[in-house]
Each structure stands twice: as structure tokens, then as C-alpha cells.
Amino acid sequence: xxxxxxxxxxxxxxxxxxxxxxxxxxxPETIILAxxxxxxxxxLQKMADDASYRxxxxxxxxxxxxxxxxxxxxxxxxxSDVLRSLPVAVLTSSDNDVDQERCRALGILDxxxxxxxTDRLExxxxxxxxx
Amino acid sequence: xxxxxxRRDMGPLPYDFSGIALLYVEDEADARNMVSKxxxxxxxxxxxxxxxxxxxxxxLYREHxxxxxxxxxxxxxxxxxxxxxxxxxxxPEARIIAVTAHSDTSYLLNxxxxxxxxxxxxxxxxxxxxxxxxxxLEQIVLKRLVGEQNRRIIESERQLSSAxxxxxxxxxxxxxxxxxxxxxxxxxxxxxxxxxxxxxHYQSFLDRFQPDDREVIKNAIRLAADxxxxxxAHFCRITRPDGSQRILRVEAELFLDGEGLPATxxxxxxxxxxxxxxxEQIRNLTDDLERRVIxxxxxxxxxxxELESFSYFVSHDxxxxxxxxxxxxxxxxxxxxxxxxxxxSVYAERAERVVKQIKHIIDAFxxxxxxxxxxxxxxxxxxxxxxxxxxxGFEQSEPERQVDFIIAERxxxxxxxxxxxxxxxxxxGNAWKFTSKKERARIEFGCNDQEGTRIYFVRDxxxxxxxxxxxxxxxxxxxxxxxxxxxxxxxxxxxxxVHSIILRHGGRIWAEGEVDKGATFCFTLExxxxxxxxxx
Numbered sequence: 001x002x003x004x005x006x007x008x009x010x011x012x013x014x015x016x017x018x019x020x021x022x023x024x025x026x027x028p029e030t031i032i033l034a035x036x037x038x039x040x041x042x043x044l045q046k047m048a049d050d051a052s053y054r055x056x057x058x059x060x061x062x063x064x065x066x067x068x069x070x071x072x073x074x075x076x077x078x079x080s081d082v083l084r085s086l087p088v089a090v091l092t093s094s095d096n097d098v099d100q101e102r103c104r105a106l107g108i109l110d111x112x113x114x115x116x117x118t119d120r121l122e123x124x125x126x127x128x129x130x131x
Numbered sequence: 132x133x134x135x136x137x138r139r140d141m142g143p144l145p146y147d148f149s150g151i152a153l154l155y156v157e158d159e160a161d162a163r164n165m166v167s168k169x170x171x172x173x174x175x176x177x178x179x180x181x182x183x184x185x186x187x188x189x190x191l192y193r194e195h196x197x198x199x200x201x202x203x204x205x206x207x208x209x210x211x212x213x214x215x216x217x218x219x220x221x222x223p224e225a226r227i228i229a230v231t232a233h234s235d236t237s238y239l240l241n242x243x244x245x246x247x248x249x250x251x252x253x254x255x256x257x258x259x260x261x262x263x264x265x266x267x268l269e270q271i272v273l274k275r276l277v278g279e280q281n282r283r284i285i286e287s288e289r290q291l292s293s294a295x296x297x298x299x300x301x302x303x304x305x306x307x308x309x310x311x312x313x314x315x316x317x318x319x320x321x322x323x324x325x326x327x328x329x330x331x332h333y334q335s336f337l338d339r340f341q342p343d344d345r346e347v348i349k350n351a352i353r354l355a356a357d358x359x360x361x362x363x364a365h366f367c368r369i370t371r372p373d374g375s376q377r378i379l380r381v382e383a384e385l386f387l388d389g390e391g392l393p394a395t396x397x398x399x400x401x402x403x404x405x406x407x408x409x410x411e412q413i414r415n416l417t418d419d420l421e422r423r424v425i426x427x428x429x430x431x432x433x434x435x436x437e438l439e440s441f442s443y444f445v446s447h448d449x450x451x452x453x454x455x456x457x458x459x460x461x462x463x464x465x466x467x468x469x470x471x472x473x474x475x476s477v478y479a480e481r482a483e484r485v486v487k488q489i490k491h492i493i494d495a496f497x498x499x500x501x502x503x504x505x506x507x508x509x510x511x512x513x514x515x516x517x518x519x520x521x522x523x524g525f526e527q528s529e530p531e532r533q534v535d536f537i538i539a540e541r542x543x544x545x546x547x548x549x550x551x552x553x554x555x556x557x558x559x560g561n562a563w564k565f566t567s568k569k570e571r572a573r574i575e576f577g578c579n580d581q582e583g584t585r586i587y588f589v590r591d592x593x594x595x596x597x598x599x600x601x602x603x604x605x606x607x608x609x610x611x612x613x614x615x616x617x618x619x620x621x622x623x624x625x626x627x628x629v630h631s632i633i634l635r636h637g638g639r640i641w642a643e644g645e646v647d648k649g650a651t652f653c654f655t656l657e658x659x660x661x662x663x664x665x666x667x
Contacts (some may be wrong), residue, residue, distance in 0.1 A: 012451070018458040064451070094449040114451070115458030 001076045007059045009040040009073060010091070011066055019060060019091070019116050029057050037068025038099045041076050048082040058109070058128060059088040060116075063099060071102055078106050087128045091116060148268055152178035152197035156188035156214065157230070158206040159249065162255075169257055171310055174264070182506055185209025189217050196221075198271050199264070201228040204238050212238055215665055216245050226267045230255065299402035305333060305383075306535055307393050321402045323371030339369040341376075346379060355385055356393040366403070377404045385631045435504055442500040453493070457486040495624040499607055504633045507547045509662045514542040514587065517552050518576045534566065539577035542587065544656050546636050554632040557625040558589040558652050565650065566593035584655055592649040596642075604642055605630040629654075636660045 006029040010016040024071050034054075047053035059077070063070035070090065077083045079107035089110040090103050100111050109126045153170065154187070157163040160183070169183050169389075180195055186209040188202060200218055202211035211229060218225050229242050229250040244251065249263045292315070295301060301318025305311075310333035316326035320338050329335055337503050344367035355362040362383040369377050383398025404471035464479035515538055522536040544551070559574065566572035575590040603609040607627035631650075633640045637657025644650035 004588060012455070014455050015451075018455065018462065064447070088607070093454040094447040095450075098446070114454035115461060117461070 002055060004029050004055045004057045005031070005032050007040075007044070007056045009034045009037070009060065009065065009070065011036050011064075012062075015091075015114065020120050022116050022118055023060075024117070025118050027057070027125060032056075032057065037065040037070065037073045040065075040073050041068060044073075044077065044080075044083055044086075048080060053083055053086065056086060057127065059086055061088055061090050063090060063103075064094070065094045071099065071106075074103060074106050074108070077112045089124045147272065148174065148176045150178075150198070151176075151268065151271060152195055153199040153201060153264075154180045154182065154188060154191055154195070154197040156182045156185060156200070156202040156206065156211065158183050158203060166255060166260075170264075173261060174268075177268075185211055185214030189214050192218050192221065192225075199226045199228065199267055201230060201264075204229055204231050204242075204573075212241050213243065215242065215247055219246050226271070228260075228263055228267070284414075296320070299405075301400045301402070303331070303336065303398050303400065305336070305352075305396040305398070307396060310334065321377065321400060321533055322369060323373060323375070323377075341370055344368050351381075351395065352383070355383065356396070359385060359387065359393060361385055362396070362398060366407070377402055378407045379403065396442045438500055439504065442497055446497050449493060450490075453486060453489050457483065457490075460486055469657065495516055496607070499624055499628055499631060502550060502553070502635065504627055504664055505550075506664045507550070507635060507660060507662050509545055509660055510548055512544055512546050512548045512551050514551065514555065515540055515543055515576070517555050518559060521552075521556055522574070525559065525563045532567070532572065533570065534563070534572040534574055537573070537577070539574040542576075542578055545659055547632075547658055547660075550632045550635065554629045554654075557629045561625060561652075562591035562593060562650070564593075565595075566591050569593055586653050586655055588651050588653045590649065590651040595646050595649045596644040597646055598644060601642065601644075605640065 006023050006027070008016065008019055008023075008031055010019060010033065014036075016033055020033075023029065023031055031045065034043050040094060044053065045057070061070045061073060066075070070078075070092075074090070077086050077088065088108050089112055090108050091112050091114055092099065093114045095113070103111055109127050110120070112120055112124070153161065153174075155167060155170065157166065163181055163183065167179060170177065170179055178195075178197070179323050180191045182191050182195060184206045185202070188200070189209065191197075192200065192214075200215070202214060204211040215229070218227065223246065227245075227247040227249070229239075229247045230253060231238065231242075231250055232253045239250065245453060249267065251260045295315055295317035299317070299321060301321045301514065302315040303318055304313040312331040312333055312335075314331040314336075319326040319328065338555055340348055344365075347365060348367055350430060351365055352360050354360075362381070362385075364380050364382040367379050367381055369379055371377065379389075380401040380403045382397060383396045385393055386395040386397065388394035460479055460483040464476055464483060467475040467479055518538050522534075522538065524536065526532075526536075555576075559576070562574045563572075573592045576588070577590075578585050578587045580586070605626050607624050609623055630640055631658070633654045637660045638655040640652065640654040642650060642652045
């Protein structure tokens with residue numbers, strides 16, 4: 001079986017470390033890290049071009065990002081013919097109802113308040129399997 | 132004689148003679164008695180005085196001043212002519228009837244000179260006498276009527292003049308044919324003139340007004356006359372001779388002549404300077420007040436915005452590092468339990484609890500700011516029902532506790548049902564919590580009316596509080612009980628929330644308490660609180 005990825009978009013190194021730690025506990029996927037929205041969309045576009053996006057098991061997307069924010073990244077994914085069906089879970093530390101509604105409207109697996117726990121990640125991955 | 136009596140029966144004279152008196156002076160006793168009787172019979176309402184000579188007659192006259200004097204001429208002591216002269220000197224208006232024999236005619240010239248205008252010849256022809264008396268009575272009564280009428284006219288003129296003066300209301304009449312006018316005294320005074328000091332004419336009337344307003348009034352009067360309409364109220368400025376300005380409210384009615392053509396205009400000029408000044412003052416005050424309200428509102432909005440950005444900071448920016456900290460605590464707890472260093476994992480767990488507390492405070496803070504700025508939806512709320520539900524909830528949560536709830540029936544208010552529910556949950560919750568050490572707890576919800584204001588209260592017989600901490604009670608994050616003493620939840624924001632909600636409802640909240648005796652929380656609510664929020 002070919003290598004598969006968890007695509008993590010997170011600007012804060014501490015958070016990136018914490019999420020990576022949880023991912024490492026739960027699943028064997030390689031982590032691809034994008035440090036802001038712009039980097040994320042560029043990397044995703046490249047993966048769309050070379051079809052490596054197919055190996056992304058889950059996109060973990062922080063909402064509050066420099067340059068291009070998480071919702072815009074999500075919009076870009078959902079409006080791309082190639083990437084539109086990528087499984088995305090949002091990570092956030094704020095309880096903004098409007099953000100949550102917009103994300104759910106765009107299509108997400110889960111809306112997770114930080115910090116991410118092993119239980120929650122397992123749950124999300126199980127949702128993805130069902131889909 | 133009987134004929135005369137019959138004549139009188141034919142119908143009463145159409146006047147009221149009551150109060151009129153007649154003095155009859157005659158030295159011959161028989162004649163005097165006879166005539167007196169006839170007079171009394173024919174003029175039952177006439178007051179009759181009789182005398183047997185001029186001197187007695189004059190004395191009676193002085194005493195009673197009768198309107199009519201009927202006198203013989205030739206009498207002892209004082210004759211009729213002399214007496215008449217004396218009487219006329221006292222009262223030139225006295226009516227004197229001379230009763231004369233033919234032999235007395237030589238006196239007549241004298242009598243006429245004195246002002247004796249009536250005479251009856253002896254022997255008395257009663258028909259003639261009564262006709263003379265009737266004529267005199269008629270004159271007296273008519274004169275009285277005219278006098279009365281004049282008195283009334285003078286009275287009502289005085290009244291009108293006083294009324295005009297009090298009301299600062301002048302009136303005028305304008306003859307449209309020649310422009311001649313009649314001004315009331317008050318109109319002169321309003322114009323700063325001595326009454327009557329100026330010939331009242333249309334031009335002098337117009338001259339009072341300031342040039343702009345003069346044209347306005349002139350046009351209004353012309354238009355009214357052309358269109359056969361009244362002059363509607365116009366506010367115009369006049370200038371007094373001393374240079375001061377007054378504002379008049381001028382209006383008039385138009386009267387047509389017999390042929391239906393405009394003839395006369397009768398109008399009023401009301402000096403409304405003070406009223407207008409007061410209006411102006413009120414307008415200025417209102418403007419000023421509005422300006423201040425706008426100013427205050429924008430200050431308020433600014434501070435609400437500040438609060439908003441602060442709460443945004445707390446809920447977004449602060450949450451991220453707290454969540455991070457929580458993540459690291461968990462990582463520490465999980466990984467250290469693997470490495471087996473017990474102390475380490477205890478610290479990690481305790482740190483995690485502290486993080487939870489921080490999150491709790493952030494939540495509480497955000498709730499508090501939410502109540503201060505959220506949109507109010509105003510409906511009718513039955514506070515009694517709300518309190519009953521809350522009470523039932525607490526009773527079910529701790530069925531072992533003995534708490535008597537006394538809840539007044541149907542306390543209906545207008546307010547936001549959700550927010551009022553939260554406020555009462557906190558108040559009843561506090562009462563529930565602070566009576567937990569009482570064997571027999573008692574929690575009361577009711578109201579009383581003081582000086583037209585309804586005051587609601589939640590009273591308990593619990594732990595109470597020391598009144599010296601009163602001002603800390605409603606402040607967020609301040610507590611007056613030690614942690615753990617009464618299952619302290621770590622936020623101390625309940626009463627601050629209640630305070631905020633009551634403020635949003637235009638009310639006040641205060642508390643009374645005594646240690647170990649209990650606490651009473653009182654609050655008022657605006658009868659009709661404003662819906663929406665400050666930012667709109």
C-alpha cells in the first residue's frame with residue numbers, strides 16, 4: 001500500500017507539534033504541514049496536478065491563518081473540480097457560531113475545538129472510513 | 132272711581148314697580164286719606180308716605196328719598212312750591228306732581244321753573260291722576276332698565292378689558308370701506324402705546340408690524356376679504372416705539388354687509404412673545420438634550436465596542452494559547468504516566484484543572500458581555516411561573532433537601548424571557564446554595580409596591596452576608612465566600628450577570644443581608660423596556 005498523508009494546515013508551531021503528536025499516536029499517515037493558507041492552497045494545487053492528492057486521508061485545517069484564512073482554503077478546496085471531495089476537519093480555539101455554520105455549509109467532517117485529542121481524531125477518521 | 136279701579140283690572144302695567152315710593156303731601160285730612168286709599172288700591176306695590184305740610188313732607192323725603200312726590204301747593208308751615216324747590220335741590224331727578232286748585236295757577240310758573248313737570252287739578256280726577264302716575268312710573272322703570280343695562284355694559288366692558296389685559300389679547304375692528312379701525316385698550320398697550328393715543332386706522336395698524344410681516348398681514352387680510360374667508364392665525368413681529376419687539380398671533384373674522392359684500396373685519400392680536408420665547412427655550416433645551424443623548428449614546432456605543440473587541444480578544448486570542456496549554460498539559464499527563472514519574476503526572480493533572488478553570492472564567496466573561504450587548508426580545512413573562520420551574524428543578528436535583536418555596540402568584544412583567552430566566556436562575560440558585568446548611572430552608576419570591584414602583588424580591592434564610600461587602604456583591608469575579616465554602620464555582624459572575632440583565636431591563640438591583648440570617652435581593656424592572664440593543 002502506497003504512503004498516505006494527513007494534510008495539516010497550522011501556523012502555530014506549538015499547535016502543529018501537539019496535533020502531530022496526536023496524529024502519531026492514532027495513525028501511521030505521514031504529515032504534510034502547510035504553515036499558512038497560501039502555502040496550503042499552493043501545495044494542494046500541486047498535489048492536484050500530480051494526482052498525489054488522492055493519497056490525502058484527511059485535511060486538518062486551522063481556521064485562523066495568516067494571509068489566506070482557513071475558511072478561504074476550505075472554499076478553494078470545495079470549488080476545485082479535483083479537490084472538492086477531500087475530507088476536511090476544522091480545528092479551532094474560538095467558539096464562533098458564524099464560522100462553524102459557514103464551514104458546515106461548505107462540507108466538513110468535524111468542527112473540533114482545540115486541543116485535539118486522540119479520541120476525537122479516531123472518531124474523525126472513523127467518519128471518513130464510513131464515507 | 133270704580134271705573135278707574137276697573138281700568139286697572141284691565142291688565143297690569145307691563146313694568147315692575149316694586150321698590151318705588153311716593154310721597155303725598157296734603158294738608159286737608161279728608162282729601163289726604165281718600166287719595167291715599169285710592170293710591171294704595173291702584174298701586175299696591177307702591178310704597179306710600181303721607182305728610183300734612185311741606186316741612187313734614189321734606190323731612191320724610193330726606194328720610195326715604197321717594198322717587199315720586201305728589202304735593203298740594205297751598206299748605207301751612209311750608210307750601211308745596213318751597214318744599215319742591217328743597218327736594219329738587221336734594222335730588223334733581225325727583226318727579227314732582229303738583230296737585231293744584233284753579234286759584235293756585237299763579238304758582239304754576241314758579242313750579243315749572245323749579246322743574247315740576249306734572250300737575251293735576253283739584254278736585255282730583257283719578258283717571259287723570261293715574262295716567263300721570265303711570266307715565267312717571269313708566270319713565271322711572273325705563274330709566275332704571277337703561278341704567279341697569281348701562282351698568283351691565285360697563286361691567287362687561289371692564290371684564291373684557293381685564294380679560295384682554297390678563298391674556299395679553301388685543302382686539303380690533305376694521306371697516307373695509309374706509310380703513311377706519313377700532314382698537315381695544317389692550318391692543319394699544321401691546322403695541323407699546325397709551326390707549327387712545329393714536330388714531331386707529333388700517334395704515335397705523337400696519338405700521339406696527341415689521342416690514343416683512345406687514346406684507347404678510349396685508350396680503351392675508353386682502354385675501355380673506357376677496358375670498359370671503361376668515362384670516363387664519365399668523366405669527367407676526369411688531370416693533371414698539373421703544374424699539375422692543377413683540378410677537379403677535381393675529382387672526383380675524385370677516386363680516387358681510389346686507390348685500391353679502393365684505394364690510395367689516397373683527398380680529399384679535401395676541402401677544403405670544405413670552406409663549407414663543409418659552410417654546411424657543413424648550414426647543415433649545417430639547418435640542419441640547421438630544422445632542423447630549425447623541426453624545427452619551429456614542430460614548431456608550433464606543434465603550435460597548437471596546438467591550439466587544441475585548442471580549443473578542445478573550446474569546447479568540449486568549450482561547451488559542453489556553454487550548455495550547457491544555458494540549459501540553461494533556462501531553463505531559465499522558466506521556467509522563469508512561470515514564471512513571473508520579474509527581475510529574477500529578478502536577479500535569481493539576482495544571483490541566485487550572486486550565487479548565489481559566490476556560491470556565493473565559494466562558495463566564497463572554498456570557499457576561501453577551502448579556503450586556505445582546506438583543507432584547509420583549510414579551511410578557513410570568514415571573515411566578517419561571518420561579519416555580521426553577522424551584523422544581525432544584526428540588527429534583529437534591530430531593531433530600533427540605534426547602535419551603537413561597538412564590539407569589541402571577542407576577543407578570545414585560546421583558547426578555549430568556550434573560551429574565553437566567554437572572555432568576557442565578558438568584559434562586561444563590562438562595563438554594565446558601566441555604567444548604569439550614570435544616571429548614573425557606574426561599575421566597577414576591578413583590579411589594581413602593582411609591583408606585585413594583586419591587587420584586589428573592590429572600591432566603593440562609594448564610595446571608597455582611598453588609599460591609601455589599602458593593603462587592605454585584606461585581607464580576609469578586610466573591611465574599613471562601614472557595615469550597617459553598618461549592619464555589621470559580622467564576623463569581625452570577626450576580627454580575629443578574630445585575631447586567633436587570634440593567635438591560637431598565638431596572639435596579641440591590642441586596643440586604645445579615646450573616647446567618649439570610650439575604651434579600653430586590654430588583655425593579657422598567658414597565659416597558661426597550662427592545663433591541665445599544666448598537667442599533
